[in-house]
Amino acid sequence: xKYLALVxxxxxxxxxxxxxEWDALNRECIACxxxxxxxxxxxxxxxxxxxxxxxxxxxxxxxxxxxxxxxxETKEQLAGFYMLEARDLNxxxxxxxxxxxARYGSVEVxxxxxxxxxxxxxxxxAAEPVEEETGEAP
Amino acid sequence: MPPVSQAWxxxxxxxxxxxxxxxxxxxxxxxxxxxxxxxxxxxxxxTQWPGGGIPDNPRAWLVSTGRFKAIDQLRRKAxxxxxxxxxxxxxxxxxxxxxxxxxxxxDDRLRLIFTCCHPGLAPEARLALxxxxxxxxxxxxIARAFITATPTLAQRIVRxxxxxxxxxxxxxxPEADQLAERLESVLxxxxxxxxxxxxxxxxxxxxxxxxxxEAIRLARLLCTLLPEPEAMGLLALLLLQDSRRAARVTAxxxxxxxxxxxxxxxxxxxxxxxxxLVVRALASRRFGPYTLQAAIAALHAEADSVEATxxxxxxxxxxxxxxxxxxxxxELNRAVAVAMRDGPAQGLHLIDSLLARGELxxxxxSHAARADxxxxxxxxxxxxxxxxxxxxxxxxxxxxxxLARRLAELDVG
Numbered sequence: 001x002k003y004l005a006l007v008x009x010x011x012x013x014x015x016x017x018x019x020x021e022w023d024a025l026n027r028e029c030i031a032c033x034x035x036x037x038x039x040x041x042x043x044x045x046x047x048x049x050x051x052x053x054x055x056x057x058x059x060x061x062x063x064x065x066x067x068x069x070x071x072x073e074t075k076e077q078l079a080g081f082y083m084l085e086a087r088d089l090n091x092x093x094x095x096x097x098x099x100x101x102a103r104y105g106s107v108e109v110x111x112x113x114x115x116x117x118x119x120x121x122x123x124x125x126a127a128e129p130v131e132e133e134t135g136e137a138p
Numbered sequence: 139m140p141p142v143s144q145a146w147x148x149x150x151x152x153x154x155x156x157x158x159x160x161x162x163x164x165x166x167x168x169x170x171x172x173x174x175x176x177x178x179x180x181x182x183x184x185t186q187w188p189g190g191g192i193p194d195n196p197r198a199w200l201v202s203t204g205r206f207k208a209i210d211q212l213r214r215k216a217x218x219x220x221x222x223x224x225x226x227x228x229x230x231x232x233x234x235x236x237x238x239x240x241x242x243x244x245d246d247r248l249r250l251i252f253t254c255c256h257p258g259l260a261p262e263a264r265l266a267l268x269x270x271x272x273x274x275x276x277x278x279x280i281a282r283a284f285i286t287a288t289p290t291l292a293q294r295i296v297r298x299x300x301x302x303x304x305x306x307x308x309x310x311x312p313e314a315d316q317l318a319e320r321l322e323s324v325l326x327x328x329x330x331x332x333x334x335x336x337x338x339x340x341x342x343x344x345x346x347x348x349x350x351x352e353a354i355r356l357a358r359l360l361c362t363l364l365p366e367p368e369a370m371g372l373l374a375l376l377l378l379q380d381s382r383r384a385a386r387v388t389a390x391x392x393x394x395x396x397x398x399x400x401x402x403x404x405x406x407x408x409x410x411x412x413x414x415l416v417v418r419a420l421a422s423r424r425f426g427p428y429t430l431q432a433a434i435a436a437l438h439a440e441a442d443s444v445e446a447t448x449x450x451x452x453x454x455x456x457x458x459x460x461x462x463x464x465x466x467x468x469e470l471n472r473a474v475a476v477a478m479r480d481g482p483a484q485g486l487h488l489i490d491s492l493l494a495r496g497e498l499x500x501x502x503x504s505h506a507a508r509a510d511x512x513x514x515x516x517x518x519x520x521x522x523x524x525x526x527x528x529x530x531x532x533x534x535x536x537x538x539x540x541l542a543r544r545l546a547e548l549d550v551g
Contacts, residue, residue: 052297053304055258064319066257068301088308089258090316111305 011050023118030115044083046112054110055089057096064097070108083112142187150196151180156274158200160246163253164309165201166208166229169271169299174211175204182207205233247272248363249309251356255324256307263298264327265334266291272359273352283349284334311364321364325372325428328356332376336383350380361415367422371429374415378435381408392543393536397444409439430459449479466497470504482511502531506541518548 017025029047036042056067082099086092089109096107113120155176162172179200193199212226254267266284269275275283281291301307312320335349357373385403386394413436419429434455441447456472469492477485489508498504509524525545532538 049304053301055305064316068258068260068263086306088306089256090308090310090312092306093258094316109305 048110049113056106058106059102160250161201162204175208178207179204248311255327257323259298263294266294267298367419367424368426370415370419371432374412374432377408377412381405393540427463482514486511502528
């Protein structure tokens with residue numbers, strides 16, 4: 001038997017963590033994966049970038065439709081996951097459109113991030129401050 | 139050779155910045171880096187050209203200067219953060235390899251359009267990003283036109299760029315199997331920009347009119363870069379709608395219905411350009427809903443009066459449109475056309491059956507249309523009740539005033 005463990009958490013709360021707290025948590029995750037691997041329990045998995053980097057794909061009447069992000073309301077629950085190797089989002093959307101349950105529910109396409117001991121951010125790379133958005137002519 | 143003045147450079151910026159930017163984004167692989175490089179390149183031009191003269195090919199000079207400036211910038215950043223070193227090295231290697239300019243600059247503009255209109259971005263972000271990156275509007279200008287606070291709009295653009303980078307939205311014209319669906323998203327963005335400028339009754343009218351003009355420019359650019367029938371259909375639709383701009387509102391901002399508009403005010407040049415595009419798009423036999431809507435608009439535009447309008451053909455076009463994109467709003471429009479072809483009673487029957495199905499019950503225009511048809515049948519009480527219902531539902535000032543006027547006229551007439 002195989003089990004898929006899906007991690008859900010409140011992104012807003014996680015983003016409030018300090019860099020030290022976040023790094024400590026990531027180290028715990030790495031240790032956890034190492035432990036599971038050593039015991040032969042671990043097949044594959046990856047932490048994901050936050051929902052701000054997500055795209056949703058649907059197929060209706062043989063047409064692929066694409067929308068920003070996941071649904072705000074949690075009426076649709078995750079039913080499984082495919083780790084896909086794709087050149088970019090366009091290729092990933094094409095692959096996701098071939099997954100049969102896309103006809104009934106939806107497939108959320110989310111880029112994975114590297115699990116490193118230090119330096120990554122709870123908000124992913126997207127959490128950059130607003131600056132220099134005026135773009136005036138010289 | 140023109141003198142290198144700030145004004146001359148500003149003009150060059152207007153003309154070339156979007157082109158140079160679109161190529162820099164491809165070469166540098168990053169929106170923010172490319173924007174910075176664009177500004178650095180123009181700043182360099184301002185200091186170097188007055189003394190050294192204008193280069194033979196200013197655009198190529200700006201692209202290559204921007205590229206060097208970006209690499210310098212990354213090298214500076216690499217002193218504090220080594221992760222920039224790899225990017226700088228890769229860009230420098232590409233520079234040495236000289237893989238460049240075989241992609242045409244026009245391809246880069248099309249890539250930029252498809253990236254900014256990617257359906258993976260939030261709809262409102264697509265509009266903002268397209269206006270900023272493709273049309274070259276400033277964030278302030280876009281914020282004013284959309285009556286949004288500048289920081290909100292800036293945040294929307296920052297998020298969209300982060301999504302492009304993080305989710306791996308590619309800088310490419312989609313491949314054949316995705317092109318039709320993606321083109322739809324591009325056309326929708328252009329149409330929404332136009333509508334924002336054309337139909338909204340709040341805000342600075344002049345700025346909003348600019349949005350309509352921007353949308354027409356964009357549609358024209360798209361037709362040049364990708365002459366697909368539906369792109370032509372959209373351009374035709376925008377031109378034909380815009381041709382009535384001078385006639386559709388009074389000096390006081392009151393709405394004038396198509397049948398009461400002074401047709402002498404319609405822009406004949408826009409109408410003939412639009413009509414020609416409709417003919418070309420229809421001839422392709424690969425047309426879609428924009429072309430059909432443009433064909434309907436063309437029939438209105440070419441008629442001398444409401445009575446002289448080819449209503450049977452308009453009903454036929456609505457039938458075709460309904461087959462492609464079934465929608466109660468199109469059914470309502472078709473019902474109005476049927477009323478013109480066969481008489482008010484027939485139109486009324488169609489609208490009443492729409493409402494009986496539970497469609498468009500809260501849509502003011504279905505009640506306004508019912509009211510008008512009752513009025514034409516001289517059923518004043520029914521007309522009055524329907525105008526009142528429409529007035530309860532209407533949002534915009536000019537439409538509200540129009541309905542109130544009609545209601546008042548009933549009691550006089």
